[in-house]
Amino acid sequence: EERGSEVVYRLDRLGIPLVEIATGPAISSPEEAGAVALKIGQLLRATGRVKRGLGTIRQDLNISVEGGARVEVKGVQELELIPKVVELEVQRQRALLEIRDELRRRGVSREMIEAKAVDATDVFRDTSSRVAKKALAAGGVALAVKLPGFAGLLGRELQPGRRLGTEMADRARYWAEVGGIFHSDELPGYGIGQDEVNEVRKLLGCGDLDAFALVFEERRKAERAAEAVVERAREALEGVPPETRAANPDGTTRFMRPMPGKARMYPETDIRPIRVTAELLERVRGMLPEPPEAKYEKFVKVYGLSPELAKKALRSYRLDLFERIVEATKAPPQLVASTLEDTLVELRRDGVPVQNITDEHLMELFKLYVGGGIVKEAIPPVLKLLAEKPELGPAEAVRQLGLTPLSPEEAREAVRRILKRMESAIRERGEAAFSLAMGAVMRELRGRVDGAHLSRIVREELVRIAAGG
Known part of the structure; x- marks a missing residue:
């Protein structure tokens, strides 16, 4: 964090292994840069051995156009931003070359x-x-x-x-x-x-x-x-100066510091070089995780995810968490995937600080679901509260929101009580009153009874009332 002329920095990353992966200068479009970064991230997440979340994987982009110079854009954290950063940086460099040419036409030295x-x-x-x-x-x-x-x-x-x-x-x-x-x-x-x-x-x-x-x-x-x-x-006058730049949230870039020279590149003095032997390579081959293509097949054929949801799960930085939750809790894979890839995204778009929701929160939430301690309709409001008050556990969040599930008997009794108030309208409309009745029931019981089970109870009670019961 920069505070005027001071820079405050943290030391808690000392001792954490850092892996740097470099590509050759073979990427030729903004879209390809985004696709390469996505693929690298998928391969890393597939190992289950790298940290996840914003800031744990960062992309540095080296960008140049013909006639210019190499510019390094540091620390792009959002994968979706990479193509835009590349596109706008190329636009910037071309504009600088046009300015250079105009200055030369004007005879400026x-x-x-x-x-x-x-x-x-x-x-x-x-x-x-x-x-x-x-x-x-x-x-x-x-x-x-x-x-x-x-x-x-x-x-x-x-x-x-x-x-x-x-x-x-x-x-x-x-x-x-x-x-x-x-x-x-x-x-x-x-x-x-x-x-x-x-x-x-x-x-x-x-x-x-x-x-x-x-x-x-x-x-x-x-x-x-x-x-x-x-x-x-x-x-x-030279066009594009070689420099290190930082990415802005809108995809533009700003000057960060001069491009470092070779003097900053030196061998690690505290760790001996590790010799990569044929035996080591063979041992690593035996530890390789499923490639993304194989995972996709498993997600669709074994877990029953739709092709679209399977692709979302593969692109997600919660890829390993999805599999751990399904294996540890036996929760429905479709529900787990849609929660991680759709519900959390929707909450973030609504301004909810979902970054506060931990893996432990999510694991306990699905254990609670499998144990009957929460219905799926209650998951979004519970996640919202956990994001706002991360010190809570899922069970306590359910209690504070008043979303403790009703037993089948309690649910039927509550439905009967609600429909009693609109009995004359039901007798007049018969089964056509279902939408009206369901709306009234959901207003009071949403998040406390499974939606499909609630719909079944309402239909049964409508038939009973229409028959004069």
Whole structure:
């Protein structure tokens, strides 16, 4: 976690084996990248020997386009996001190459972009910009740097909501720990007026094709920010700078750090190399789990899952949990799979923090179901409560929600009591009153009686009432 200039980190991963799997540079489309990541995840989960959940498996993507440079996007955790990250990063790199070509057409050279920031503090003495006012009131300065030939290019979109100016701001934040920068393609705006823009352009000696960047900060930070902006502008002349980037939740990427060099790659000094012998390989072959294709056949033919649900289970990071629950509890495989792959997904979409639900919660829930301590209609509300109060166990959640199952006798008595209140409508409509009666019964007994059993009781009681019983 980053807190200003400090980075807080955890040590609880020390001692946990980390496996790194690398592919060759043979993936040629966003969809293929997603498919490869899915396959690797399936193979790992099939072993039952790797940790699961968000953060336990992370994908680093090395992406490049012809004419550019390699960019590493770190830590993509959502499999579904991989194709979008690749697509948007390719879009970004192509846009940077177009900017490079335009700068070259304009005759911009590296030497023209000088690391010479000009003090523009006096221009903003009476500014309406809140950012500028706050910085200057704290003793800061306004520094401006000229970017020859960049007019109209700083505001060019590289990815949705991100521009070349955004990348310069990212660099300024990283190297100088400033809040951000302003650039001429977005001005006037943010309280900075046209007169102030004209004054800065005059101060810097800008021509029609020139742009500028502004930073409001204490002088030392402002100077470092200006240097970072200049360096990123010089890199724009080369096209795509090699760097390490982080993925945003929307699939766009942001600057994370410079690309590390070979100096960071060194042998492990505390562990001796392990020699991979023919005997070791043979022993490993005997320990290999079922491949995903074989599991799919078992899920459909042995467990009775539909082809669609079987595919969902294979793609799920709860793949091993599904099989453990079925084998340990003897719960219906269809119910277990639909709970893990449909119910939990629906709850997450509704904003329920399902990440708080543990494997132990789910195992105990299905043991409770097999033992008659919960009906399947009660599973979604119980899971919702467990997600919100993970300190509870399934049995206690059932009790707190008032969803303790009724015995067959209690269920029939409750149905009779409910139907008694609508007896005249039932006698008038006969069996056509089923939907009306079932709705009334479900409103009171949902989650306490199995739906199919409840439907059977209602039909029987309707026949009894219609017959004058």
